[in-house]
Amino acid sequence: MSLAEDLLWLCTIPSLIGEERALCDAVQARLAGRAQGAGIRRYGDSIVVPLSRGSGGPHVVLGGHLDVVRTEHDGPPRIEGERLYAPGAADMKSGLCLMLALAQRPLPPGVDVTLVFYAREEGPYAENELGPVLAADPELTGASIAVMLEPSDNKLQLGCGGSLHANVRFRGRTAHSARPWQGDNAIHQSAALLQRLSALQPTTDERDGLTWKNVISATMASGGRARNIIPDVFELNLNHRFGPSTSVQQAEQNVLSLVQGEAEVELVDISPSAPPLRHHPLVAALADSGALAVEPKQAWTDVARFAALGVPAVNFGPGVQAQAHQRNEWTLLPQLEVGYAVLHTWLTRIGAP
Ligand SMILES: [Zn+2]
Structure with a gap:
């Protein structure tokens, strides 16, 4: 054939x-x-x-x-x-x-x-x-x-390139949205992390004359119980893509450093470079x-x-x-x-x- x-x-x-x-x-x-x-x-x-x-x-x-x-x-x-x-x-x-x-x-x-x-x-x-x-x-x-x-x-x-997905979970406390001071808004808690993410520039990884880019992006977001409830949980999926010089351990560390302890981090799908x-x-x-x-x-x-x-x-x-x-x-x-x-x-x- x-x-x-x-x-x-x-x-x-x-x-x-x-x-x-x-x-x-x-x-x-x-x-x-x-x-x-x-x-x-x-x-x-x-x-x-x-x-x-x-x-x-x-x-x-x-x-x-x-x-x-x-x-x-x-x-x-x-x-x-x-x-x-x-x-x-x-x-x-x-x-x-x-x-x-x-x-x-x-x-x-x-x-x-x-x-x-x-x-x-x-x-x-x-x-x-x-x-x-x-x-x-x-x-x-x-x-x-x-x-x-x-x-x-x-x-x-x-x-x-390697890939790592991290589920990043912000936890707060519900309240009626007319009285938000009685709760703790999990979505608002993520503001600093989102700011750091959007300011992040790709870094390059050059090996054997070939160039990879190291990047971290938020790719999914979910949270909120209803339109009039202060959310108690907000989750982001972060996807870190990294070049051959970055080990899985280093990639995990990169995500943890970015989150700075402001949320729970669960590493869900890790593929080495x-x-x-x-x-x-x-x-x-x-x-x-x-x-x-x-x-x-x-x-x-x-x-x-x-x-x-x-x-x-x-x-x-x-x-x-x-x-x-x-x-x-x-x-x-x-x-x-x-x-x-x-x-x-x-x-x-x-x-x-
Ligand atoms: Zn294929």
């Missing part, structure tokens, strides 16, 4: 987050004959597919999430000209399509290649199945490098194999999970990045061929002689 046919096949099997089983089953069935050794290893709705072994060369893991976010579409999955329209066409069934192709076409010699298709990436960090898969599959954590095929327009996107590793030989070889550019990855991706286990990891994928999570999401079919050629060139180049 052509790459376009493979992508259409992937897109005609719906896989909303939490509903990945049918797609996982289908991919598993399709690749059953291609797995080496003891075959495909399944964990929940995720699979690990060893494609080649015993090469004596580097062990490359290619990873992609099976799930897609819920978006609106005006028609069924379809090809129109150079575009393929479907939920997840760009994010990231385009990447899965290249993984399928590598499984079905001859691989260059001299590299061990393993594919990981996993569930629940588009949700909270703790529910993402790649975490338990990595914990259960020691072969993956011994890999030489991992490439996550998130949509990047065939650019090599290095490292990733990952370093770019631009000068790692396998990363440099990928940059030299036709990747269209080298950029920092400002958003969080699963490269951080591999990085935390000591496995170098990068983002490189053929999908149209700007189409991720969009209504009527589409991706460009010609980019699939380019992405496949880059990966194939790279695998050939790094293979043991």
